[in-house]
Amino acid sequence: MSPTPQERRAARHQTGAGSDTPAVRRGPSGGRKKPITVDAIVSTAFAIVESEGYEALTMRRLAVALETGPSSLYAHVVNKEDLDELLIGRLSAEIDLPTPDPARWREQLIGVCTQLRDQYLRYPGISQAAFAAAPSNLDTLRVSEGLLAIVLAGGVEPQVAAWAVDSLTLYVNAHSLEVSVANSRLKRNDDDWVVGRDEMLRRFAALPETFPQTKRYASELTAGTTADRFHFTINLMINGLPGAHQEGQTPPS
Amino acid sequence: MSPTPQERRAARHQTGAGSDTPAVRRGPSGGRKKPITVDAIVSTAFAIVESEGYEALTMRRLAVALETGPSSLYAHVVNKEDLDELLIGRLSAEIDLPTPDPARWREQLIGVCTQLRDQYLRYPGISQAAFAAAPSNLDTLRVSEGLLAIVLAGGVEPQVAAWAVDSLTLYVNAHSLEVSVANSRLKRNDDDWVVGRDEMLRRFAALPETFPQTKRYASELTAGTTADRFHFTINLMINGLPGAHQEGQTPPS
DNA sequence: AGTAGATACGAACACCGTTCTACTCCGGTA
């Protein structure tokens, strides 16, 4: 009874929906107002990541926020890796997936990807955890299922659709991670990190003649916000999909 | 004279080609056969990453391999972060860039991306360092220049070309990182990590009815090697580029 | 010959994830 953290983790994977014990309150609740639960741990972790970034999320920092010791966490969580999985699990659980509409499948796809990006950027650096997280998690699998359904609704061949979903999610992760580290770089300004676009243009202009294209198209290289680049790439991948309803054409009805 | 590591790093960025001091041999070479140089540090680091993975590359492990103490490294390298930058710098320096051929620009692009992936996978997990590395490094900038030249040779509009190069390199990094962590996962098998394709198929089949598409197309979802998926995505992005010579058509000559 | 400067390195600091062990308190049972 009262499953160990290891058993909880196993239940979160594909081994069927684990029979949830009612979790009767046991043990000491001495000077403690609120007992430590997995949910409380995850919520506090999210608060830390949101305000201080993912790299500030340590077991000790988390324990302090919960007014306890680091070892107390291990009664509810297997690992830090396990905690990471819980985080991206809850994050994916809050993505809402539209019912696939064959006429609007491309924008639906963009919508879900944008949701994912927004969540990742809201909790800076958390996409690093998403890279390590197992795809066997039920919550992340739910998002994959939703994406796959949308692409299939677009009439894309199943094999292409399956791989495209993986490509898209991987790119969303990568983009979010890159933006997150760039943002955290310019916060701690001690590093010689190029900040503004004009500064970047000046550096490109000062480049030796070995970089002709970079010098020539410095303006294009530094143009656009991160959001612009995000939508550009997502569109690049989606438009490449040979769906039944191509190139924004409406179906023959 | 004898630039500090900070100055060396600054020279590696875009502040022109730093005047290289002849680096006359100074200091003690007591019981030491070979002096510690930046080059020796980087080479040893590569050897460690190649054989034990990026996560095994610690300052202490590196110091042991060089038969010295950890603090000795900081005379040549600013940071671990700086060491990472040196690593991906040398890695990019070994990419050979073809002279752009407008007739073969797509395969040239694939070739360079494949080279990058091979290097990243040869040193497992090093793509993590590539994410954090500043794009202002001269060696990485050389690769970007080469890629941009190829895409431009394909007749792609400059703005599209500039962004596409970024998208491509970001995806190559992400793919390599994902493959690396997956490989390192199945080495330390203590985790309940799904290994084989058949095991994955069985898990997908055991999924609840909430995952209809995933169950239906489990075969497609688990099909293909990582290399297959890599080339699929690269082609997806490249074929989406509206170049002058579209869809494998030969130019009108 | 002597000194200045560059190099090397041991010791230590603060922090990390994790484990071991003891302790406290509750619920069910005799």
Add this chain to the structure above:
DNA sequence: TACCGGAGTAGAACGGTGTTCGTATCTACT
């Protein structure tokens, strides 16, 4: 009612990390 097993809570500690400080050593120039 008394008790006792077990679940939840912590404190202390272990091995590991990146990094800094102070000091010792050796070379090259004055």
